[in-house]
Amino acid sequence: MNTTKRGFAYQLWDFFCSLRLSIFLLIGLALVSIIGTIIPQGNPPQEYLQTISETKFKLYQQLGFFDMYHSWWFILLLYFLTLNLICCSIKRLPRVWKIISEPVLVMDDRFETSLSITRDVKMTGAAASIKDQIVSFLKQEFAEPVVTEVNGEYHLFAQKHAWCRLGVYVVHFSIIIVFIGAIIGSFAGYKGYVNIPEGGSISRVVTRNGKAVDLGFAVRCEKFSVAFYDTGAPKEFKSLLTVLENGQPVAGKQNIPVIVNEPLTYKGVTFYQSSYGPSDEGASYHISVKNRKTGAATQITARQGERVALPGGAFLSVMEGTADVRPFMKDFDGPGAQVEFTPPGGQPQPFVILGDKYQSFNEQHGGDLVLTLASLDQKFYTGLQVAKDPGVLVVWLGCALMVVGICMAFFMSHKRLWARVTDGSVTFGGSASKNPAGFELSFDELMQKLNKG
Amino acid sequence: MSSSMFFNVAMVTYLVSTCIFFAFLASRSKAVGLAGTYAALFGFLVETAAIGLRWKESYDQGHGHAPLSNLFESVVFFSWTIILIFLIMDFKYKYRAVGAFVVPFALFGLAWAQLSLDSGIEPLVPALQSSWLMYHVITCFLGYAAFAVACGISIMYLIRDKMEQNGGSAAAGGMLSMFPAVKVLDDLNYKAIMIGFPLLSLGIITGAAWANYAWGTYWSWDPKETWSLIVWFVYAAFLHARITRGWVGRRAAILSVIGFAATIFCYLGVNLFLSGLHSYGK
Numbered sequence: 213m214n215t216t217k218r219g220f221a222y223q224l225w226d227f228f229c230s231l232r233l234s235i236f237l238l239i240g241l242a243l244v245s246i247i248g249t250i251i252p253q254g255n256p257p258q259e260y261l262q263t264i265s266e267t268k269f270k271l272y273q274q275l276g277f278f279d280m281y282h283s284w285w286f287i288l289l290l291y292f293l294t295l296n297l298i299c300c301s302i303k304r305l306p307r308v309w310k311i312i313s314e315p316v317l318v319m320d321d322r323f324e325t326s327l328s329i330t331r332d333v334k335m336t337g338a339a340a341s342i343k344d345q346i347v348s349f350l351k352q353e354f355a356e357p358v359v360t361e362v363n364g365e366y367h368l369f370a371q372k373h374a375w376c377r378l379g380v381y382v383v384h385f386s387i388i389i390v391f392i393g394a395i396i397g398s399f400a401g402y403k404g405y406v407n408i409p410e411g412g413s414i415s416r417v418v419t420r421n422g423k424a425v426d427l428g429f430a431v432r433c434e435k436f437s438v439a440f441y442d443t444g445a446p447k448e449f450k451s452l453l454t455v456l457e458n459g460q461p462v463a464g465k466q467n468i469p470v471i472v473n474e475p476l477t478y479k480g481v482t483f484y485q486s487s488y489g490p491s492d493e494g495a496s497y498h499i500s501v502k503n504r505k506t507g508a509a510t511q512i513t514a515r516q517g518e519r520v521a522l523p524g525g526a527f528l529s530v531m532e533g534t535a536d537v538r539p540f541m542k543d544f545d546g547p548g549a550q551v552e553f554t555p556p557g558g559q560p561q562p563f564v565i566l567g568d569k570y571q572s573f574n575e576q577h578g579g580d581l582v583l584t585l586a587s588l589d590q591k592f593y594t595g596l597q598v599a600k601d602p603g604v605l606v607v608w609l610g611c612a613l614m615v616v617g618i619c620m621a622f623f624m625s626h627k628r629l630w631a632r633v634t635d636g637s638v639t640f641g642g643s644a645s646k647n648p649a650g651f652e653l654s655f656d657e658l659m660q661k662l663n664k665g
Numbered sequence: 666m667s668s669s670m671f672f673n674v675a676m677v678t679y680l681v682s683t684c685i686f687f688a689f690l691a692s693r694s695k696a697v698g699l700a701g702t703y704a705a706l707f708g709f710l711v712e713t714a715a716i717g718l719r720w721k722e723s724y725d726q727g728h729g730h731a732p733l734s735n736l737f738e739s740v741v742f743f744s745w746t747i748i749l750i751f752l753i754m755d756f757k758y759k760y761r762a763v764g765a766f767v768v769p770f771a772l773f774g775l776a777w778a779q780l781s782l783d784s785g786i787e788p789l790v791p792a793l794q795s796s797w798l799m800y801h802v803i804t805c806f807l808g809y810a811a812f813a814v815a816c817g818i819s820i821m822y823l824i825r826d827k828m829e830q831n832g833g834s835a836a837a838g839g840m841l842s843m844f845p846a847v848k849v850l851d852d853l854n855y856k857a858i859m860i861g862f863p864l865l866s867l868g869i870i871t872g873a874a875w876a877n878y879a880w881g882t883y884w885s886w887d888p889k890e891t892w893s894l895i896v897w898f899v900y901a902a903f904l905h906a907r908i909t910r911g912w913v914g915r916r917a918a919i920l921s922v923i924g925f926a927a928t929i930f931c932y933l934g935v936n937l938f939l940s941g942l943h944s945y946g947k
Binding site for chain 2: 623
């Protein structure tokens with residue numbers, strides 16, 4: 213019983229140590245990840261039901277396909293990968309560490325045959341003097357050697373970049389660090405979204421999970437503006453934000469311009485320009501009213517939906533408007549508003565008024581009066597992404613470590629040289645952890661230099 | 666002279682280079698192989714000038730941004746990086762036959778861009794107005810290009826491996842005789858991926874850093890991000906396969922081809938078929 217238990221534990225250990233499992237998990241993760249790129253993630257159920265049948269919907273929902281990167285089985289695969297790389301590292305690291313910390317100092321005959329590169333060099337002199345020559349040569353051209361004397365022969369060993377063998381483990385470790393950063397972020401951070409109308413402020417944010425978070429301070433949107441290129445493509449979305457503590461502006465955090473790619477951070481919470489729209493309170497319309505007979509003109513200002521008295525007993529209310537009518541009326545531009553005009557004692561008449569460029573258009577309506585839309589003040593709200601992620605620094609640490617590890621593992625090679633010095637001759641042996649062909653070239657160069665010297 | 670004319674010259678030169686490389690396979694003359702490399706180098710210099718000129722043109726038009734902002738510019742840059750990685754490997758290892766299977770990738774890219782993509786220089790939309798754009802795009806495309814080179818080499822491996830298994834010896838194989846030995850091809854494939862994988866990793870990291878800076882989240886499982894991770898998984902599997910018995914050689918070559926297919930889908934397929942945050946390229 214005991215032995216089978218032990219056997220099972222070993223089997224499980226071997227299973228998690230195996231490279232085949234790594235390959236299987238990596239390819240498996242690659243394959244299942246495709247699902248979430250084809251099925252849109254996190255949409256409301258109605259949207260899915262428009263394109264797929266109800267049975268399919270239920271099946272997909274059961275399988276977690278609508279939020280698959282957070283489904284139990286995807287997370288499980290990631291845990292398996294983590295476990296796999298931890299076990300692989302635990303199994304292999306001691307062996308690699310031994311190569312680094314306890315190098316083979318003596319190249320005996322058996323070890324020599326295991327090396328792919330060996331060269332015999334004839335030299336004049338006794339072993340001791342040749343040894344001194346080789347030591348200073350290696351010190352200058354390669355690395356300082358360790359000298360061991362065995363039976364009157366001198367054994368030299370020198371190495372370069374031994375620690376680059378740890379690169380693979382640095383990369384594995386960095387992946388775990390990134391995961392830890394992600395876990396910290398998911399527990400201690402939040403992501404949310406707020407709309408702030410111009411002039412308004414907020415101190416609470418609703419997160420993606422539907423939880424309301426108190427910021428502990430408030431953010432006021434002083435102004436929002438959008439600029440366009442001549443082509444009509446957007447050029448810049450800009451919010452001017454002020455941070456308020458207890459209703460008072462915080463010094464240095466007033467009227468901070470926030471544009472896409474330039475967020476505002478305060479107390480670990482970051483605000484990103486994300487969207488915008490017309491504010492609910494509607495625009496103010498500046499309308500000039502001219503009497504056709506007398507020519508007397510006055511200016512009035514009307515808020516959207518407000519019923520305003522006009523000279524001579526008529527009334528006007530603006531239903532809606534826009535700063536640019538191009539999308540709605542072909543061949544016209546500038547501001548425009550849909551109004552409802554009620555002449556004295558008459559029925560309400562709906563029509564459109566435009567800017568002063570279009571006098572003849574505006575003269576078609578309004579009875580005794582000619583209404584011209586001088587300008588309008590459209591108020592916007594700004595849509596801000598709000599994020600707090602204390603794990604993000606840990607993630608960057610992991611990424612930096614990954615880059616270092618990759619450089620060690622991919623671009624550096626552990627190079628080792630052995631020399632056995634006897635009277636009148638030296639036998640060299642060499643090995644490199646990577647690019648053996650390239651190492652052989654530099655090995656031969658070294659031998660040539662020795663011959664010349 | 667406009668950049669468009671330079672792009673055309675580069676395109677024709679890549680076509681000529683491809684033809685010379687195939688002539689090299691047929692003629693087995695070393696001089697012809699060298700001519701193929703020089704043609705590719707000339708095309709590369711012309712394309713470099715064209716990209717530089719286009720950069721200048723964008724300043725002349727008052728937009729002033731690096732030519733890395735839309736589909737046309739990225740396809741052109743992709744072809745440029747493919748030739749760059751190919752030339753580096755060619756000068757280092759001197760296996761000329763590889764050109765016949767790599768230069769066509771750059772040729773297809775440039776021809777597609779010149780013949781059917783909109784080459785207008787557009788101003789940058791707000792989301793792209795960041796210096797991260799350069800770091801992110803350059804690292805990603807250099808990585809993609811190394812994978813393109815690896816894919817070309819893997820196709821050669823699979824052809825030669827198939828021929829040898831069918832009993833045809835290398836010497837008798839005509840064109841095949843100029844292919845490097847399967848062992849060499851396997852090694853070259855590995856070397857190309859050793860260039861590509863670190864660059865892709867850097868590309869993903871710079872992308873995450875930018876996303877965090879612009880959107881407040883370094884990873885949102887957007888289709889583009891996910892596909893870049895899929896590509897990363899495939900090449901990570903490749904690197905682990907290299908040290909696993911039974912996975913060297915043919916399977917590694919197949920993984921490399923699959924990896925490049927995933928790369929192309931990540932680059933183009935996601936923009937054409939899926940919706941997400943990276944929709945600038947449409």
